[in-house]
Amino acid sequence: MQTIAVVDYGMGNLRSVVNALQVVADDRDQVILTSDPAQVLQADRVVFPGQGAAGDCMRAIDEYGLRESITVAAQQRPFLGICMGLQVLIEHSEENQGTACLGIFKGQVKYFGDGHKDQSGVKLKVPHMGWNRVTQTQSHPLWHSIADDSRFYFVHSYYLEVETPDLLAGVTDYGFSFTSAIARDNLFALQCHPEKSADAGLQLLRNFVNWDGRP
Amino acid sequence: MSLAKRIIPCLDVDNGRVVKGVKFVDIRDAGDPVENARRYNLEGADELTFLDITASSDDRDTMVHVVEDVAREVFIPLTVGGGIRELADIRRMLNAGADKVSINTAAVFNPEFVAAAADKFGSQCIVVAVDAKRVSAEDEPGRWEIFTHGGRKPTGIDTLEWVQKMDAYGAGEILLTSMDRDGTKIGFDNELTRQVSEVVRVPVIASGGVGNLQHLADGILQGKADAVLAASIFHFGEYRISEAKAFMRARGIEVRDD
Numbered sequence: 406m407q408t409i410a411v412v413d414y415g416m417g418n419l420r421s422v423v424n425a426l427q428v429v430a431d432d433r434d435q436v437i438l439t440s441d442p443a444q445v446l447q448a449d450r451v452v453f454p455g456q457g458a459a460g461d462c463m464r465a466i467d468e469y470g471l472r473e474s475i476t477v478a479a480q481q482r483p484f485l486g487i488c489m490g491l492q493v494l495i496e497h498s499e500e501n502q503g504t505a506c507l508g509i510f511k512g513q514v515k516y517f518g519d520g521h522k523d524q525s526g527v528k529l530k531v532p533h534m535g536w537n538r539v540t541q542t543q544s545h546p547l548w549h550s551i552a553d554d555s556r557f558y559f560v561h562s563y564y565l566e567v568e569t570p571d572l573l574a575g576v577t578d579y580g581f582s583f584t585s586a587i588a589r590d591n592l593f594a595l596q597c598h599p600e601k602s603a604d605a606g607l608q609l610l611r612n613f614v615n616w617d618g619r620p
Numbered sequence: 621m622s623l624a625k626r627i628i629p630c631l632d633v634d635n636g637r638v639v640k641g642v643k644f645v646d647i648r649d650a651g652d653p654v655e656n657a658r659r660y661n662l663e664g665a666d667e668l669t670f671l672d673i674t675a676s677s678d679d680r681d682t683m684v685h686v687v688e689d690v691a692r693e694v695f696i697p698l699t700v701g702g703g704i705r706e707l708a709d710i711r712r713m714l715n716a717g718a719d720k721v722s723i724n725t726a727a728v729f730n731p732e733f734v735a736a737a738a739d740k741f742g743s744q745c746i747v748v749a750v751d752a753k754r755v756s757a758e759d760e761p762g763r764w765e766i767f768t769h770g771g772r773k774p775t776g777i778d779t780l781e782w783v784q785k786m787d788a789y790g791a792g793e794i795l796l797t798s799m800d801r802d803g804t805k806i807g808f809d810n811e812l813t814r815q816v817s818e819v820v821r822v823p824v825i826a827s828g829g830v831g832n833l834q835h836l837a838d839g840i841l842q843g844k845a846d847a848v849l850a851a852s853i854f855h856f857g858e859y860r861i862s863e864a865k866a867f868m869r870a871r872g873i874e875v876r877d878d
Contacts, residue, residue, distance in 0.1 A: 457742035536876040
């Protein structure tokens with residue numbers, strides 16, 4: 406029996422995240438959707454999702470008074486960031502004329518660009534939307550039973566550029582190779598949406614709810 | 621390139637029941653949205669689109685329950701269209717578990733609605749559905765106009781201008797239906813699709829006219845669509861999604877089949 410807190414700060418469809426966790430968690434586990442900083446701090450593990458723009462996300466985190474509890478949870482217990490919940494862990498995003506983020510990791514969030522093209526010059530659509538491959542760059546408990554290069558569902562216009570290569574847990578190709586997953590100690594975060602990625606995504610969430618928080 | 625082209629089955633829902641699904645042979649209840657969603661998911665559908673065709677707006681709540689039920693057990697993206705006119709409609713569907721909503725008529729009558737919706741909920745969940753009909757003669761360069769009311773009412777709006785405007789207003793994706801081809805089973809209007817896909821930044825879903833698997837492949841290869849949507853060829857069990865993917869892969873199109 407454990408409590409899994411899904412942080413709700415008003416950004417996006419969290420119902421699917423909760424639904425998917427309920428499917429993979431033990432029947433005795435409690436999956437809670439919460440905006441309460443105390444509940445986030447008390448939970449055994451924390452899922453930090455998010456959609457929308459970086460500026461709105463950061464504003465909402467502060468309006469809900471969640472900055473400190475997210476930062477603490479990210480350093481202390483099994484923690485899973487999803488989509489914007491990955492991007493705002495970084496220092497700075499280009500989005501909304503520049504947005505200061507939580508700064509838990511060094512790096513930048515950048516725009517794919519309006520003239521984004523692949524290596525052969527074919528126009529690439531932005532947002533990067535659909536099923537793309539995640540190449541696992543380190544072995545990690547959260548990749549357990551997930552084939553390397555499995556496809557996950559993505560939808561984003563900005564991507565992460567980390568300064569420390571040892572943070573990398575997965576990369577994806579969209580015109581160039583970008584960071585699609587990072588891992589450090591008790592934290593794992595993904596650009597894609599495991600709750601929308603069919604079997605591979607459910608397996609990742611299953612791995613997360615059973616993870617002891619060690620790399 | 622490693623981003624897969626998507627195949628999206630579209631289900632018409634009337635009062636909480638899938639219509640057109642009557643010929644399905646091996647599912648218990650042909651009209652049950654959850655059964656249909658489950659089956660398409662197992663076959664490898666990349667997303668699902670539900671179009672609420674319920675005539676009365678009093679029955680919209682039914683669609684909310686459909687979305688809730690499907691989202692509880694099918695973990696691929698879900699789009700809901702039909703009757704999305706206000707921000708409250710979008711919020712209701714997203715809260716029920718939809719990932720995207722598709723806005724059609726309301727965008728034509730009030731383009732600012734798209735901007736407000738994208739601003740409020742993020743472009744990633746705003747699909748603008750565009751119903752286009754060719755208005756140029758056969759020997760002229762293609763010109764397509766936006767139509768409403770199932771292709772009956774012209775608006776005077778040029779399709780290529782319209783899709784660029786919707787892109788600028790924050791649409792995250794364009795669902796493009798050729799009203800000339802819809803229901804004909806002779807294939808997408810690939811010239812229309814290609815021109816739209818070339819002028820917008822966002823992904824384009826081709827729709828209207830699919831009768832066989834070659835049409836799906838043509839939508840990608842000739843129409844330059846990012847995704848293809850079809851209803852009847854999947855509903856009536858003529859083709860399975862898995863067959864469609866095998867067919868496309870054999871023609872060099874990257875699909876999700878692993």
